[in-house]
Amino acid sequence: MSDQVQQRLTDIGPPHYSKFLPPIIKENYGKWKYHEIPRPGVLVHTAESGAKLYSVRAATPRLLSTNKIRMFAQLAEKYSNGYLRFTSRNNIEFLLTDPNNIDPLIEELTALGHVVGGTGNSISNMVHTQGWIHCHSAATDASGIVKAVMDQLIEHYKNMDLPAKIRIALACCLNMCGAVHCSDIAILGVHTRPPQINRELLPKQCEIPSVVASCPTAAIRPSTWDGKPSVEIDEDRCMYCANCYTVCPSLPLNDPDHDGLSIWVGGKVSNARTEPMFSKLAVPYIPNNPPRWPEVVDAVVNIIDVWRKYAHKHERVGEWINRIGWPKFFKLTGIEFRKEHIDDFKHAGLTYKRSVHLTY
Amino acid sequence: MSDQVQQRLTDIGPPHYSKFLPPIIKENYGKWKYHEIPRPGVLVHTAESGAKLYSVRAATPRLLSTNKIRMFAQLAEKYSNGYLRFTSRNNIEFLLTDPNNIDPLIEELTALGHVVGGTGNSISNMVHTQGWIHCHSAATDASGIVKAVMDQLIEHYKNMDLPAKIRIALACCLNMCGAVHCSDIAILGVHTRPPQINRELLPKQCEIPSVVASCPTAAIRPSTWDGKPSVEIDEDRCMYCANCYTVCPSLPLNDPDHDGLSIWVGGKVSNARTEPMFSKLAVPYIPNNPPRWPEVVDAVVNIIDVWRKYAHKHERVGEWINRIGWPKFFKLTGIEFRKEHIDDFKHAGLTYKRSVHLTY
Amino acid sequence: MADQKYETPLLDQLESGEWPSFVKEIKMAAETNQMANSLLGLLEQSYEERKGHWKHGGIVGVMGYGGGVIGRYTDLPEKYPDISHFHTMRVNQPAGWFYTAEALKQICDVWDRYGSGLTNMHGSTGDIILLGTRTENLEPAFNELTKLGFDLGGSGSAVRTPSCCCGMARCEWACYDTMALTYYITMRYQDELHRPAFPYKMKFKMSGCPNDCVASIARADISIIGTWRDEIQINQEEVRNYANNGVDIYKEIVLNCPGKCIEWNGNELKIDDSSCRHCMHCINVMPKALAPGKDRGATILVGSKAPIIEGALLSSVLVPFIKIEEPFDDLEIWELIDNMFDLWCEEGKNRERIGEFIQRVGLGNFIEAVGLPPMPEMIAHPRENPYIFYESFFEEEEE
Amino acid sequence: MADQKYETPLLDQLESGEWPSFVKEIKMAAETNQMANSLLGLLEQSYEERKGHWKHGGIVGVMGYGGGVIGRYTDLPEKYPDISHFHTMRVNQPAGWFYTAEALKQICDVWDRYGSGLTNMHGSTGDIILLGTRTENLEPAFNELTKLGFDLGGSGSAVRTPSCCCGMARCEWACYDTMALTYYITMRYQDELHRPAFPYKMKFKMSGCPNDCVASIARADISIIGTWRDEIQINQEEVRNYANNGVDIYKEIVLNCPGKCIEWNGNELKIDDSSCRHCMHCINVMPKALAPGKDRGATILVGSKAPIIEGALLSSVLVPFIKIEEPFDDLEIWELIDNMFDLWCEEGKNRERIGEFIQRVGLGNFIEAVGLPPMPEMIAHPRENPYIFYESFFEEEEE
């Protein structure tokens, strides 16, 4: 072991990317001229030199076994000189120079269960998080819902038949590791009950002042219990954000009968046309219903169907809603408008309708 | 006196407006069809019946002597059957039925010093407040600045040669009695020094808790002085809003060497095209310079000239700036951009530029 | 009256120029009125010193009323004894600011007798402002005014003098009768107008259409703005006339439509009314060709105000659409307004406008308390933060 | 290894359907890996109970590093002893997520030896996530990874693993070399990445153009987004081709341009570049006809994050335009970033992201402290409230 430590390498950083770039990229680095999408899942980038790079994009569940990664490696060796990459939304891309390899690669990928698509005006892979696979904080699972939703939306992954790109993301708690807050559609796991205080463990595990400071609504006050330092939670003020739980393991919020999901719409990240926007609350609460969360799937499909039907070309979900107005969004989707939709946090006043720009 | 009190009428409310409406209005009430503006200052409203009402609009300084009001009354008797009205921006309107009276009326009004105009895409009268004429709170005068500014802008009152309507307003302190906060251009009197505490009078004149509560930045703390209850002001926190002075006469802020004016741009009230908008800070500070406040006049004229030159038709000042972006507004007007322009109040974070929608 | 003459070299500079001069007005009044004359002197001194010379007002008024008069005293009473008192009377204007010559002259008579001979036509809230009188003149002036049929307007923590655009009297776009409603509201709330009993001021402003010519959305606690909910009326012939006479319909209208719901093929204008935002722009540009629909009414908004203390507010939608038809007594909004007043009086803090109150308690809680259902028209967009109070989802469960 | 087999009727339902199945992945791994097998059982139980079975993580890691490993323990260790520890290792991905088949297989070898055989390709921050290992395996796995040239990524209150879009490697719109800059930043901040010393996490994300394909504006404390400041390059011939092939240039492009700066006469496209907002839309729709200008660089923005605790933030502009050219050592931004780090470390509260810190102290004070002048590009619009601190106007006067 001491031997091992002596040889220990640290702070070497990641391998330099140039090691992994195919020659065609090295040769045309920074000299690409334009791209085309001849069919869903296939990007063709043409360089100033005339060289053409064919990228074949396929879905992955993100959670991959080493077995599967080896299979991908094999496919890369067979069709793309061993070069491949992953995208910022967890798709896999094979980097081909020979267009004749496109069809057989797609065939093998499809056979392997990895549908090809996700380019252009399609629904790409869902960004998502750990859920019950790995996180203590999860109000719901991640991978299972993604699977259920994408099974239903598969045609929109395979085809580029939508008014615009649509980005769906899921986070299993308010920490929002998927950074879902700027998604066309976001599925967000929510706790809906205040923390249960483990009064025995709390004084051992947690610093009271940090716990008190962690609460955005000042719902937590220091107290004593059985002579020991403890905290009191004003349940009327708690909105279940779990920040106290992040800081203190003795304040779990997980609650199978009340944990569930919310759905948010109309966010975007790109600067294309309109500025980036946050997603807004569409459906406040749907209970957890594994293994296929049918109510969540229906809600997402419904929103997409209505958007598809009414949006103009190039209109992202949020851009479409901004044009037609939120009242019409609720009307067309049939989603019930409730008090919960009306903001009551810090900047709430700015979200009230301060004009008579209404539709009837 | 007791006799008088017995006869006393109370709660009679204002006279019913119908007493003051000319017959043509009574007959066509709610049945107007369209209007035209054949020349600046003249509105022609045509009713469904075909009847035509000619309104001649002239400027007033709002502050009117009874002498002048009598002269207006005379003109009304001569030209408009004794009917006249004032507008929501303190213009006067004579309500004519005989178009032949238009020219002579305009001639007399002009001779009397009351320029005719203010209709359509012009600069109408400036909404303003009391200033040194009547208010204890004023950081500047009102009427004098209005006179100085409008003397300079007179051609835009007389002609409808602007891209859109432009509404200029002035308020002599942050109470903003002119409700200037949604004006194309707002001139706002500002104090720039914390209140001077009159420690002798304060305990007699003011309730300490109300004084403490009045401060939006919590700059005021209760204290004692010479054994008497008093307050202390944290000068670093004070942003000179004078709310404490409104509540307590012993906390005056008036200070001839530091009081002055600020200029705000881009607000609007109408729902036409865009939703109503608040005005935003353009020039943080100009010292008082009576009787003609040349620096204020120049700043206003400059903004209007730049807007005239670059705005599209129908673009109010704020709509124009929204199209070209604030950086370009500052560049084109030559106004210095300072730290003071960056919001630091409650919702400041929402005013930071959260996109790369920039122009260069 | 002493006829002391003041030198006013600074003010004199404001007599020249084409814009009507307030200095000329004061001088005109000063010829016969010593208060106006003293004001000249005082104002000149203010111009020299760059500083006002008025003290914080005291409480003065007429018997039985809690408002309508703004007390004012100079801080130089020895120098200007004639304006040691210089109170203003706020006289409730007739709706729409229509007058006869006769009525104006009568008011002038009163003010020549009891005041400075100076006025504001009108104050920002809408009142006739009679500038400058002494305490002892208030009651007699009031008596004469009421005999003429005029009453005082509001001040203090009361309903303030309601005001409105000229509406149906002189505008083709009025979607309801603003002047009638304003008169009705003024009369309905006479007691609340004259006897302050609220946490703070309460302003009503009525505009006949979304152009909002009284700026009600920016400066009224309750803003009532006309609108329609059926199709915009189109006269295609007149549209073509505008096009032929220089209106670039594509650039000026189609591109500016916030609902993106207008199409123009060079011959016919098509509006997708279901996406129309009722902004008025297309109608404004072509008043002969377009008009608001026939199913007219109003939107009720609440809460605008100037910046003191938490920052300026615009009114926001409370009732998206309501018909405003006689008899006004039967309108449902009075109950809503009563509920709002009750709630605000009970829970509002001193000097907290209703708009600030709503900001503090939250619109959701506010509408719940006043008995309105949540409606998407009330908001610009739903919440962006996930900090949702979920209790309403599990209410049955609670013990 | 015990080869206990779990019944997973619920999870089995997630094997059907066309979307690739994560359950199949776990099952595949479970054939040879007992940790993966146990995970199946545990997950099935979670699905039954609608509840996770992981405990709050403890502090585990490799020697000398303060991060890169997320400790995780099940709350059912007796039932699932093989995953009583189930830590993840965050391995710093190569910039742009490019790999050779060879490199991937080497990583798989390590993870078959020391972990569950399960991965995430990739984590939301960008790392290769190696899911599930025991404390005692961390050090040997780390050693093997470094020998392969891989290092751990960030976790905790440290610089987090920077990530970027593929940029110049495979995109015609990259306005600077995102991958080179990402590698440079990752190497420059190795110490800050591996040894948490900040008030909270610090993420860098690099996108080559305003399309922002790594969502940097939404989820990076420092977002570096490519842009240009000269004219959009236009090939008119290709514009006409698009028009002829079905692009409705008026509707799709002119009407959607946020700068309202495009004109199209059916033959020629004119762009008023001085009003262009660099949104990319016109270029996106006609990639063969249009391209960003030649004077390229980047905008630097700061402060985005997820909602905890004060609500989500988007990054906002700090440096409107900067050239990003080699040698990166000479770029001026490092001094700025050092100043930001220093200030935040000194004045930031525990668990306060830099964006929240800026919200608290105010952007004006922040830029003053880090040595940037106020620029109108930093704001969406100037202040609307009149609550101005005027001290800077009278500084000379102060004694």
Ligand code: SRM
């Ligand atoms: C591969 C990838 C970058 C990477 O290094 O991994 C990428 C690659 C491209 N993006 Fe992207 N984008 C990628 C994530 C994103 C993201 C980030 C995200 O989704 O989390 C965004 C911001 C999304 C948002 O706004 O919420 C993004 C917003 C765009 C846009 C703007 C779309 C819009 O109208 O708002 C374009 C332009 C377009 O497609 O017209 C674009 C265009 C492109 C182009 C056409 C650029 C090019 O010339 O090569 C590439 C192919 C797009 C396609 O799939 O049709 N890319 N692109 C990412 C693929 C993710 C995936 O697997 O689906």
Ligand code: SRM
């Ligand atoms: C007389 C008056 C109402 C009253 O009862 O007193 C009035 C009367 C008319 N307004 Fe107004 N507006 C009047 C104050 C306003 C205000 C309030 C204000 O300025 O404080 C506004 C909101 C201003 C703002 O947005 O900041 C206002 C926004 C409009 C608009 C929308 C303009 C825009 O594009 O934003 C129109 C439509 C138009 O002119 O095209 C309009 C149109 C009209 C029309 C054409 C309506 C009609 O068919 O009769 C009237 C003649 C307008 C003109 O002057 O050209 N009126 N109008 C007010 C005259 C004030 C004055 O003396 O100048």
Ligand code: SRM
């Ligand atoms: C006379 C008038 C200005 C004018 O020259 O037109 C006026 C004058 C005063 N206003 Fe005002 N306000 C006048 C319309 C307004 C308006 C405009 C409106 O009503 O449409 C506003 C902005 C809208 C609003 O209500 O927010 C307005 C917002 C204020 C405020 C700030 C209120 C707030 O909530 O932010 C104050 C301060 C206060 O209430 O203590 C105030 C206070 C005052 C006081 C009473 C001064 C004080 O602190 O006690 C002023 C008396 C001046 C004097 O000596 O005559 N005045 N005041 C206006 C009333 C005339 C009328 O009755 O027609």
Ligand code: SRM
């Ligand atoms: C693994 C990963 C999710 C995933 O499945 O991809 C993840 C997992 C966790 N995140 Fe995260 N975050 C991950 C990317 C993110 C992102 C997205 C990003 O980086 O682009 C965000 C939103 C952007 C941001 O930084 O704000 C994110 C916002 C959070 C937050 C809220 C931070 C905030 O300031 O609002 C927390 C809470 C915390 O820091 O205590 C958090 C905390 C956590 C913890 C450590 C749970 C905790 O409370 O201690 C999770 C460990 C789960 C586990 O057991 O493995 N994670 N986390 C992502 C890191 C993988 C990687 O290194 O590549």
Ligand code: SF4
């Ligand atoms: S979103 Fe919440 S539950 Fe999901 S991985 Fe992140 S911290 Fe864990």
Ligand code: SF4
């Ligand atoms: S869950 Fe959030 S709101 Fe509730 S007590 Fe904990 S920190 Fe406060």
Ligand code: SF4
């Ligand atoms: S704006 Fe201020 S100074 Fe002017 S009249 Fe109103 S309260 Fe008085």
Ligand code: SF4
């Ligand atoms: S002027 Fe305003 S900020 Fe200053 S102490 Fe008075 S109330 Fe507070």
Ligand code: SF4
């Ligand atoms: S608000 Fe509408 S109805 Fe009233 S005057 Fe203005 S344009 Fe006419």
Ligand code: SF4
């Ligand atoms: S009223 Fe406004 S939104 Fe409606 S069609 Fe006309 S321009 Fe468009």
Ligand code: SF4
């Ligand atoms: S951000 Fe821009 S440069 Fe980077 S991949 Fe996306 S489109 Fe290309």
Ligand code: SF4
């Ligand atoms: S990049 Fe965007 S703003 Fe610039 S011309 Fe193209 S569409 Fe318009």
